[in-house]
Amino acid sequence: MNAPAGIRAWPSDQLTRVPYWVYADASLYAEEIEKVFRGDTWSFLCLEAEVPTPNTYRTSYLGDMSVVVTRDKDGAIHAFENRCAHRGALLCLKERGEAKEIACVYHNWTYDLCGNLTGVAFRKGLGGKGGMPPESHPEAHAPRQLRVEVFAGLVFGTLGRNTPPLEQYLGPEIAPKIKRVMRAPVKLLGGYSQILQSNWKLYMENVKDSYHASLLHMFFTTFRLNRLSQKGGLVVSADGGNHISYSMAADVAGKEYEKAGLRTANEDYGALEAPELLKSVDEFGDGVGLQILSVFPGFVLQQIRNSLAVRRIIPQGVDRTELVWTCFGFTSDDDELQELRLRQANLIGPAGFISMEDGAATGFVQRGSRGAGGELSVVEMGGRGIGSEESRVSEAAVRGFWNAYRGHMGV
Amino acid sequence: MNLEQQFRVQDLNARYADAIDDDRLEAWPEFFREDGRYLITTAENAAQNLPIGLMYATSRAMLRDRIKALRQANIYEAQRYRHVLGAPQLIDSANGALRARTSFMVARVMHTGETMLFATGRYEDRIVLDGGEARFAEKTVIIDSRQVDTLLAIPL
Numbered sequence: 001m002n003a004p005a006g007i008r009a010w011p012s013d014q015l016t017r018v019p020y021w022v023y024a025d026a027s028l029y030a031e032e033i034e035k036v037f038r039g040d041t042w043s044f045l046c047l048e049a050e051v052p053t054p055n056t057y058r059t060s061y062l063g064d065m066s067v068v069v070t071r072d073k074d075g076a077i078h079a080f081e082n083r084c085a086h087r088g089a090l091l092c093l094k095e096r097g098e099a100k101e102i103a104c105v106y107h108n109w110t111y112d113l114c115g116n117l118t119g120v121a122f123r124k125g126l127g128g129k130g131g132m133p134p135e136s137h138p139e140a141h142a143p144r145q146l147r148v149e150v151f152a153g154l155v156f157g158t159l160g161r162n163t164p165p166l167e168q169y170l171g172p173e174i175a176p177k178i179k180r181v182m183r184a185p186v187k188l189l190g191g192y193s194q195i196l197q198s199n200w201k202l203y204m205e206n207v208k209d210s211y212h213a214s215l216l217h218m219f220f221t222t223f224r225l226n227r228l229s230q231k232g233g234l235v236v237s238a239d240g241g242n243h244i245s246y247s248m249a250a251d252v253a254g255k256e257y258e259k260a261g262l263r264t265a266n267e268d269y270g271a272l273e274a275p276e277l278l279k280s281v282d283e284f285g286d287g288v289g290l291q292i293l294s295v296f297p298g299f300v301l302q303q304i305r306n307s308l309a310v311r312r313i314i315p316q317g318v319d320r321t322e323l324v325w326t327c328f329g330f331t332s333d334d335d336e337l338q339e340l341r342l343r344q345a346n347l348i349g350p351a352g353f354i355s356m357e358d359g360a361a362t363g364f365v366q367r368g369s370r371g372a373g374g375e376l377s378v379v380e381m382g383g384r385g386i387g388s389e390e391s392r393v394s395e396a397a398v399r400g401f402w403n404a405y406r407g408h409m410g411v
Numbered sequence: 412m413n414l415e416q417q418f419r420v421q422d423l424n425a426r427y428a429d430a431i432d433d434d435r436l437e438a439w440p441e442f443f444r445e446d447g448r449y450l451i452t453t454a455e456n457a458a459q460n461l462p463i464g465l466m467y468a469t470s471r472a473m474l475r476d477r478i479k480a481l482r483q484a485n486i487y488e489a490q491r492y493r494h495v496l497g498a499p500q501l502i503d504s505a506n507g508a509l510r511a512r513t514s515f516m517v518a519r520v521m522h523t524g525e526t527m528l529f530a531t532g533r534y535e536d537r538i539v540l541d542g543g544e545a546r547f548a549e550k551t552v553i554i555d556s557r558q559v560d561t562l563l564a565i566p567l
Contacts, residue, residue, distance in 0.1 A: 095455075190461030192453050195560045218484040269483060273472035322558070327463045342467055346477075351451065351465040356562035357486045363561060 009374075010411050015399035016380040020372040023199040023365070029318040036297050036408050037063025037315070040160030041241075042169050044299035044312050045069050045079055047326060048153045049186040050096065055113070058096045061314045062157055067146060068092045068102065069155060070113040077150055079157040080115025081143035091143070109138075117142045151175070152182035154301075154310070170295060171237035173388070177244050177293055180284060181303050184330035189341060191309075191326040194350040198362035200298065200315040201405070203323060206358050207294050208397035210234050210245040211381050214257070214264060216361060219353040221264035223278060224251040225304070226290050233390050239407060240386040240400025241296030247392070249282065249289025249305070277343055280305035294397075296404045304354070306337065307344035319366055323359075325349050413501070420499040420511040420538060423545045428494035428515070431566060436481065439566060440474035444539060444546045447471060451552040451567055454532070465554075465563055477566065487564040489522035492529070508548060509538045517567055519560075530567055531555045 008025065011017040022028060037043060045060040051071040058069045059082055066082035068091060082090050084104040091102050091111065101118065102111045110119035117139050125131025132138070146157035149166035156166055167175050196203055206212065213226050220226040232247030257265030272278065280289070283306060293301040298313035308329065314322040325348070329341050348355045369375070379402075382394025386403050389396060423442065430438045443449065451465040468474050481487075497514030504510070512533055519529035537549040552567045 188461060190452070190456035190459070190463035191557070192456070192463075192465055193558050194562070195558050197561055216486065218486075219480065222484065266483065269479075272476050273479075274468075274470055274476050277473060277476065338462070342462055342464065343469075345463055345465075346467055349465050350559035350561070351563035353480055353485065356564055359562040360487050 011376065014384065015402045016384050017376040018379055018402060020369040020375050020377065023202060023369060024318060026318050033063045038159045039408055040163040041297050041408060042156040042158050042163060042166055044310065045155045045157045047186055047310060047328065048150055048155055049188055051077060055100050056098050057092060059092050062146065062159065064315050066090060067157065072113040077148055077155055078114045079146040079148045083143045084109055085117050085138050085141040085143065115143050115145045152179045153186050171242055173235045174237055174242045174244060174293065177291065178301060181301055181308060184332050186328045187331045187333060189327040189329055191324065192349055193322050193324045194359050196321040196323055196359055196362050197319065198321060198366035199319055200313050200321040202362040202365050203313060203321055204294065204298065204401055205398050206362055207292060207300050208243050208401050209395060210392035210397065211395055215262065216357050217354045218264040218266060221257055222266050222269050227257060228392050229254045229256045232392055234392050234394055234396055235388045236386050236397050236400040239404045241404030242294060243397035243400060244291060244293045245392055246288050246291040248287050250287060277346060280340060280344065304347055305344055306340045307348055309348060416501055416504060416509055417499060419545050420509060423538060424496055424513055424534065428496055432492050432494055434491065436478045439478060440471040442547055443471050443474060444541045444548050445471050447547050448549045449474060453557045454553055454555050455557050457553050466566060481564055485564060487562055491520045492565055493518045493520065507539060511536050511538065527560065529560065
């Protein structure tokens with residue numbers, strides 16, 4: 001649906017109300033792709049370990065735009081639009097591979113690993129006939145090259161002219177918490193993706209919503225992996241776009257959830273028959289059992305005990321989002337630690353005891369709000385601000401998302 | 412191909428799939444040996460020898476925990492599967508264990524009536540006789556696509 005004229009209005013100067021048309025308006029979606037994803041924001045493209053050696057590439061996305069990430073012969077990382085200068089065909093058809101140069105399959109135009117057009121087949125024609133006029137300059141239509149920065153093994157790219165340097169964009173609260181997780185050279189463990197039948201913003205709000213985690217996810221609460229009564233905190237970057245929610249692994253065995261009669265605190269559930277599922281080690285040495293970190297617009301870094309993953313979103317239309325999960329450990333992991341990561345991976349992804357429910361929840365909002373047009377959702381837990389706080393009974397990071405979003409969209 | 416062996420593999424997978432499709436999920440762990448291994452992964456991971464799974468269990472107890480969570484803990488909309496299995500292909504047999512490969516397609520039928528082709532792939536099985544019953548010592552479910560629609564609650 002498109003919002004009826006006059007309805008597409010934002011509640012003035014407050015972040016506690018979000019109109020439902022923002023999840024369903026096709027023209028707004030097109031504007032977001034331009035202003036948010038191709039604007040002055042950093043998008044996570046891949047782990048540096050996914051282009052492990054010189055002359056390798058991996059395809060990824062900047063918003064809905066296909067991009068090629070490469071590592072050149074000297075080890076430098078580049079990213080450029082996956083589009084031939086000639087007729088716009090995809091340059092790389094595979095997800096990953098090795099290449100010294102990239103040739104378009106359509107008419108064999110070639111590119112170096114920076115994305116520069118280096119060859120046009122039969123440019124001067126054959127036998128003095130055909131070919132391109134000498135004054136023609138197809139290089140002017142070459143795929144757009146992204147500005148790329150690598151931070152702690154994470155590759156980010158941007159097309160924005162005024163995007164601040166990456167570390168500044170992440171902010172002084174968030175950058176060290178990325179480094180905290182990315183503590184050693186990465187070993188890829190594999191991945192998968194989840195098709196969310198919802199607008200991309202609903203997923204990012206879900207990630208930033210520290211209030212929902214122990215109320216939706218019985219596994220978190222019943223097995224005391226994450227309760228709002230556990231010591232932890234919510235940290236939001238200055239513009240609101242980036243956040244961390246964390247909780248300490250140690251639990252005080254409080255009965256707040258049981259007393260409140262909450263569904264997720266199920267005392268009759270009993271123990272796991274195979275408790276080794278949740279066996280974990282404090283590999284970071286700080287007692288933090290869970291750290292969910294997000295970077296505007298579409299990046300998530302997850303530590304749930306020893307389960308580590310990066311997640312990135314690919315918007316695929318106003319009501320469809322692909323969520324790509326890449327799980328990792330470190331090259332220094334021994335077999336035992338790797339086995340812990342593999343077992344705890346049962347908590348995450350489309351089949352995860354926890355994460356499957358997020359896949360469902362965003363779709364529930366998309367469907368539930370379909371007829372709601374100009375109605376407003378309520379985002380008022382923890383007040384009206386976007387500041388960091390000790391309590392995670394708060395939607396401060398969700399409001400932070402809207403603050404950053406409205407800044408980039410100019411609304 | 413030994414016909415009796417082929418029958419054994421086919422029969423086990425047919426009963427396995429029927430238990431899932433018929434919502435007799437409590438019977439699902441019984442198709443595995445006590446220390447049976449179950450892994451759902453993608454063809455992309457398998458081709459690159461990457462070990463992560465979407466579901467991973469190393470014992471019947473872990474499989475029972477999975478079902479208990481589905482019944483009592485996890486939030487997902489009511490849904491059923493319909494498995495269609497291909498003919499089993501015997502890879503080898505050694506020390507009383509059969510290794511076999513079987514193609515599958517699974518349609519997912521939501522409570523709303525919406526039906527979709529949810530997953531295609533292959534089972535890589537290692538089957539043993541356990542107390543006179545054929546059971547999985549190992550079942551690796553390799554889905555052809557890396558994409559899963561919304562969520563994967565019920566095992567494949």
